[in-house]
Amino acid sequence: MTPELEKKFYGSDPVFVLDPEDDRNAANNQLNTNTLRFWKIYPDYIRDLFIQSFGKSSVKPPYDRVIEMTWLDAFVKLRSETVPCPHCGKETFIAPKYSVNCMYCGGQLTCTDSIKFKRFELPAFGGAKLYDGMASDTEGDFHKIIGEVVRNKKDPSKHALRNLTQNTWSVKLPDNTVKTVDPNGIMPINKGFVLTIGRSEGTVE
Ligand SMILES: [Zn+2]
Missing domain, CATH: 2.60.200.20 (Tumour Suppressor Smad4)
Structure with missing residues (x-):
């Protein structure tokens, strides 16, 4: 890792590990076992929020970010529906x-x-x-x-x-x-x- 690459991965060209349309930084079966294991078990509305939050629409202009209230509502729903x-x-x-x-x-x-x-x-x-x-x-x-x-x-x-x-x-x-x-x-x-x-x-x- 060089300062230039760090700037690219964390700044100018970040790619979410679970981005459904961009697999350049895709989670790895051997290295990211927990990420992949937990990703599968969560309902769609939780996964969608992560994709929306860390995907291209949020980390690049015009920064269509997920607001805190939306996260809170989603996790309240998830907790309520845990049985x-x-x-x-x-x-x-x-x-x-x-x-x-x-x-x-x-x-x-x-x-x-x-x-x-x-x-x-x-x-x-x-x-x-x-x-x-x-x-x-x-x-x-x-x-x-x-x-x-x-x-x-x-x-x-x-x-x-x-x-x-x-x-x-x-x-x-x-x-x-x-x-x-x-x-x-x-x-x-x-x-x-x-x-x-x-x-x-x-x-x-
Ligand atoms: Zn069971």
Whole structure:
């Protein structure tokens, strides 16, 4: 490595190791095993952010960079969608309304419903977590868990959301009746249910 080459690689002509269109600096099977291993397991929206952030569009004019809020939202989503695999028990990622394979055992995890809030969507899958900031429209605590999806023990295709706050939630059913969900109580995740947490609303889709 010479000062001229350093300037080229880190300054005038940087190439992201996982750039999908430029393999001049491609990660190496022998040298970059962890990079390649982890790259494969993350969902597309995380990989896309890395490509957008370190790819040509960001490191060269006009510097179309990913803003901090976009990163935060993506990782909050990822953390919320990290669940124990029902087949092997290890942690893997789920996606709302998709079938994915466990990153460890390859078993299929299918998610058919979700609760849609204004900015975030919570997959109806056992172990998915709802953070305070995901329910609110603009801001909130992204570390505080306010709800967790639980699987029905008798019928594993059915899910419910447990209220982990100190406040009572309300739920409007499709026939317009309103029920309450006490602290530590559960709300069945059934299509058409509209959940109200404070001033925020989430609809089961
Ligand atoms: Zn598994």
